[in-house]
Amino acid sequence: MSKIPYRFFLTEDQMPTQWYNLRADMKELPDPMLNPQTGKPATEEDLYPVFCKELAHQEMDNTTRYVDIPEGILEMYRIYRPSPLIRAYNLEKELGTPAKIYYKFEGNNTSGSHKLNSAIAQAYYAKEQGLTSLTTETGAGQWGTALAEACAYYHIPLTVYMVKGSYNQKPFRKAIIQTFGGEVIPSPSNTTAAGRAILAQNPDTTGSLGCAISEAVEKAVTTEGCRYVLGSVLNQVLLHQSIIGLEAKKAMEILDEYPDIVIGCAGGGSNLGGLIAPFMQDKLLGKANPRFIAVEPASCPSLTRGKYAYDFCDTGKITPMARMYTLGCGFIPSPNHAGGLRYHGMSPILSKLYHDGYMEAVSVEQTRVFEAATLFARVETILPAPESSHAIRAAIDEALKCKETGEAKTILFGLTGTGYFDMTAYESFREGTMSDYIPTDEDLQRGFDGLPKIPGIQE
Amino acid sequence: MSKIPYRFFLTEDQMPTQWYNLRADMKELPDPMLNPQTGKPATEEDLYPVFCKELAHQEMDNTTRYVDIPEGILEMYRIYRPSPLIRAYNLEKELGTPAKIYYKFEGNNTSGSHKLNSAIAQAYYAKEQGLTSLTTETGAGQWGTALAEACAYYHIPLTVYMVKGSYNQKPFRKAIIQTFGGEVIPSPSNTTAAGRAILAQNPDTTGSLGCAISEAVEKAVTTEGCRYVLGSVLNQVLLHQSIIGLEAKKAMEILDEYPDIVIGCAGGGSNLGGLIAPFMQDKLLGKANPRFIAVEPASCPSLTRGKYAYDFCDTGKITPMARMYTLGCGFIPSPNHAGGLRYHGMSPILSKLYHDGYMEAVSVEQTRVFEAATLFARVETILPAPESSHAIRAAIDEALKCKETGEAKTILFGLTGTGYFDMTAYESFREGTMSDYIPTDEDLQRGFDGLPKIPGIQE
Numbered sequence: 023m024s025k026i027p028y029r030f031f032l033t034e035d036q037m038p039t040q041w042y043n044l045r046a047d048m049k050e051l052p053d054p055m056l057n058p059q060t061g062k063p064a065t066e067e068d069l070y071p072v073f074c075k076e077l078a079h080q081e082m083d084n085t086t087r088y089v090d091i092p093e094g095i096l097e098m099y100r101i102y103r104p105s106p107l108i109r110a111y112n113l114e115k116e117l118g119t120p121a122k123i124y125y126k127f128e129g130n131n132t133s134g135s136h137k138l139n140s141a142i143a144q145a146y147y148a149k150e151q152g153l154t155s156l157t158t159e160t161g162a163g164q165w166g167t168a169l170a171e172a173c174a175y176y177h178i179p180l181t182v183y184m185v186k187g188s189y190n191q192k193p194f195r196k197a198i199i200q201t202f203g204g205e206v207i208p209s210p211s212n213t214t215a216a217g218r219a220i221l222a223q224n225p226d227t228t229g230s231l232g233c234a235i236s237e238a239v240e241k242a243v244t245t246e247g248c249r250y251v252l253g254s255v256l257n258q259v260l261l262h263q264s265i266i267g268l269e270a271k272k273a274m275e276i277l278d279e280y281p282d283i284v285i286g287c288a289g290g291g292s293n294l295g296g297l298i299a300p301f302m303q304d305k306l307l308g309k310a311n312p313r314f315i316a317v318e319p320a321s322c323p324s325l326t327r328g329k330y331a332y333d334f335c336d337t338g339k340i341t342p343m344a345r346m347y348t349l350g351c352g353f354i355p356s357p358n359h360a361g362g363l364r365y366h367g368m369s370p371i372l373s374k375l376y377h378d379g380y381m382e383a384v385s386v387e388q389t390r391v392f393e394a395a396t397l398f399a400r401v402e403t404i405l406p407a408p409e410s411s412h413a414i415r416a417a418i419d420e421a422l423k424c425k426e427t428g429e430a431k432t433i434l435f436g437l438t439g440t441g442y443f444d445m446t447a448y449e450s451f452r453e454g455t456m457s458d459y460i461p462t463d464e465d466l467q468r469g470f471d472g473l474p475k476i477p478g479i480q481e
Numbered sequence: 482m483s484k485i486p487y488r489f490f491l492t493e494d495q496m497p498t499q500w501y502n503l504r505a506d507m508k509e510l511p512d513p514m515l516n517p518q519t520g521k522p523a524t525e526e527d528l529y530p531v532f533c534k535e536l537a538h539q540e541m542d543n544t545t546r547y548v549d550i551p552e553g554i555l556e557m558y559r560i561y562r563p564s565p566l567i568r569a570y571n572l573e574k575e576l577g578t579p580a581k582i583y584y585k586f587e588g589n590n591t592s593g594s595h596k597l598n599s600a601i602a603q604a605y606y607a608k609e610q611g612l613t614s615l616t617t618e619t620g621a622g623q624w625g626t627a628l629a630e631a632c633a634y635y636h637i638p639l640t641v642y643m644v645k646g647s648y649n650q651k652p653f654r655k656a657i658i659q660t661f662g663g664e665v666i667p668s669p670s671n672t673t674a675a676g677r678a679i680l681a682q683n684p685d686t687t688g689s690l691g692c693a694i695s696e697a698v699e700k701a702v703t704t705e706g707c708r709y710v711l712g713s714v715l716n717q718v719l720l721h722q723s724i725i726g727l728e729a730k731k732a733m734e735i736l737d738e739y740p741d742i743v744i745g746c747a748g749g750g751s752n753l754g755g756l757i758a759p760f761m762q763d764k765l766l767g768k769a770n771p772r773f774i775a776v777e778p779a780s781c782p783s784l785t786r787g788k789y790a791y792d793f794c795d796t797g798k799i800t801p802m803a804r805m806y807t808l809g810c811g812f813i814p815s816p817n818h819a820g821g822l823r824y825h826g827m828s829p830i831l832s833k834l835y836h837d838g839y840m841e842a843v844s845v846e847q848t849r850v851f852e853a854a855t856l857f858a859r860v861e862t863i864l865p866a867p868e869s870s871h872a873i874r875a876a877i878d879e880a881l882k883c884k885e886t887g888e889a890k891t892i893l894f895g896l897t898g899t900g901y902f903d904m905t906a907y908e909s910f911r912e913g914t915m916s917d918y919i920p921t922d923e924d925l926q927r928g929f930d931g932l933p934k935i936p937g938i939q940e
Contacts, residue, residue: 027493
């Protein structure tokens with residue numbers, strides 16, 4: 023190809039028809055999930071009350087390298103996939119960098135983010151199993167919107183526990199979920215024991231993701247024909263999100279390109295894990311040696327300042343325990359943190375890769391993130407989600423380093439979504455009222471103090 | 482191509498590099514604009530104080546069939562174009578229709594609508610002429626957002642007069658325009674004589690598009706180096722928007738398809754005029770005979786219930802007069818009308834084609850529009866703008882007719898944008914509080930009574 027276009031789309035028949043399971047190529051696997059009752063490794067069967075069977079299987083399957091994507095899922099993928107790989111010519115020009123910057127844009131579907139890739143898979147398998155309803159949680163609302171879309175498509179009733187702070191601040195997020203037929207309950211709520219317990223302790227809490235997870239899981243396990251689905255963190259979610267990286271890699275191959283650096287924002291790790299998967303495979307197999315950079319908010323720094331330890335996935339401590347980088351399941355980011363990426367832990371797969379030195383991590387403060395977001399919007403004409411803008415910030419920083427050194431590195435980052443529902447944050451940035459918050463060591467210690475004691479494993 | 486994909490993208494090098502000027506092939510031209518001072522046909526030079534020179538030329542140029550798109554415009558088009566032509570397989574299945582339904586989706590850019598196609602052109606030419614600022618108006622906010630993006634890209638300061646009702650109801654629209662660097666002033670305002678006059682008459686008015694146009698034009702002609710730009714109605718805008726139809730036609734040719742019916746929503750006519758342009762050329766030249774359907778709100782029925790008469794383009798009566806279907810420049814739709822498409826008139830080109838029998842028009846009530854929008858969102862996973870949903874409604878109605886007759890017609894409609902900023906309207910529909918409003922004949926007569934008297938032309 024003589025000149026690389028601004029936007030490159032694979033054709034529909036070039037779209038991957040298999041997901042890639044990174045675990046199959048890892049030198050060492052993540053430590054197993056533990057059953058909180060027994061302290062023993064959880065089995066696939068242990069997960070059946072919470073997840074539908076195929077997803078429980080995917081969660082535990084460390085060996086199948088490629089997983090066929092069922093036709094019923096491909097059918098919905100084709101409505102918005104393949105997503106474009108975009109050459110950021112304008113950003114490069116604006117920065118005056120010799121670096122070549124690419125981004126994989128996942129925001130061009132109505133859910134507005136990459137979350138739809140896993141939402142579709144999870145709703146599909148639930149429908150196939152004959153389940154009659156699903157529950158989930160949502161924070162900033164991207165996941166809830168995506169799952170509501172998928173459930174509308176496959177005709178499954180959905181209940182979304184929405185972090186109360188977001189529920190109140192983002193009425194339009196609630197409205198879009200409801201338009202797609204989802205029921206939205208502000209969390210913590212009186213509909214679950216977990217919610218009632220948290221409200222009893224702190225009636226004025228604005229909630230947290232961990233708390234909303236507790237409620238959604240409880241509702242699922244106590245309702246006939248109902249299961250719980252989660253939009254990030256889990257192995258199954260990274261499997262589904264590998265479609266991002268597979269498409270990106272195939273597109274770059276056609277364009278005769280390969281990234282020196284792959285960058286993604288990291289909350290629970292779903293986008294980052296999906297984006298890097300096939301490139302990480304190359305690294306694990308010694309075929310290439312790209313750098314990987316996880317970018318997280320300075321206000322919720324699980325990789326850069328968390329502990330690599332067993333922890334619960336939820337505040338109510340009813341889920342299995344996973345070994346991951348965590349700030350403690352009671353950690354709640356400062357309310358002045360505007361975007362998503364507010365989960366206390368990190369995908370066990372990514373945690374392991376980071377722990378073993380295959381991946382780097384940086385944390386960035388939100389005013390620098392919105393500075394990058396605003397610049398990006400003006401030159402690339404896409405208004406990025408605050409989450410995605412963490413990756414933009416790091417990509418710009420790497421491109422500016424290239425400017426200093428004169429290196430023409432190829433940078434690939436994940437642009438996970440759009441910021442249409444985040445205008446309040448954009449306004450506070452523009453008006454100069456946005457501030458940064460970095461938790462003190464004492465703040466973090468309180469979270470670490472709550473880590474579970476597991477005899478013989480974690481004292 | 483064996484099977485038509487869900488989404489079909491032309492490649493970047495298949496993107497049209499010329500716009501198509503429909504006037505060059507019309508059997509009879511629209512009547513000339515009249516200078517309101519002299520009552521004589523306006524000249525290109527008459528327009529120079531208001532529009533930049535190239536745009537004034539395009540406005541009056543009835544003969545140049547194809548107009549080269551400058552490289553500086555193509556450069557920004559390539560960031561989001563070509564836009565996809567989508568086969569609505571899911572909608573067809575849901576309706577059980579033998580019809581084949583296609584839609585050209587213009588919402589996959591951050592402005593969220595087709596308006597960007599003309600915004601880019603108008604900002605580019607202004608920059609080329611060395612102008613130092615621009616003014617415009619916006620109603621629902623799509624145009625203001627698009628123009629703010631274009632002005633940010635070409636580095637031209639922009640002032641947007643935003644209809645006061647929208648300004649108050651849609652704070653996020655204002656915020657996105659501001660994020661792209663635009664100044665937003667609620668209209669009517671005290672910054673212009675036109676605004677002050679309207680406020681003096683009616684201090685509590687929520688404003689109208691016609692009034693905001695008056696203010697923006699006044700501001701432009703009284704500010705050094707400033708010009709006014711308009712997002713619809715004008716011949717130049719239809720020229721720029723022809724990119725929609727040209728891409729759609731080229732894509733359909735590659736897919737070996739041709740529409741029997743082309744459907745678009747119609748407010749000022751920018752999307753409809755652009756979408757139908759090359760297909761209307763075929764009809765005018767006797768090469769094909771598709772049907773064209775303009776869909777307008779029952780609450781603002783300029784084609785279906787308006788008069789074909791000379792009228793001002795603005796409420797303040799400072800613009801040239803155009804012969805078009807109009808409800809009278811003082812007409813303001815009921816406040817219970819939720820979407821855009823609230824302009825009192827209609828593109829003179831489309832008005833002429835409608836008047837001469839080349840095009841049909843229907844009006845639809847907004848609850849039927851939102852019913853179609855919600856169905857469409859659930860099966861096609863795109864949350865459509867209320868404006869665009871008028872076209873969806875008509876496309877569904879035509880597809881259902883095919884179901885009755887068993888005809889496998891090919892339907893093409895324009896999906897102009899997304900509804901992210903219209904959740905309040907979606908909520909009121911979902912909650913059953915949305916009502917319909919159809920102006921009475923007496924309501925309309927009040928608008929017609931205000932039509933200008935022009936000696937010898939319109940008494």
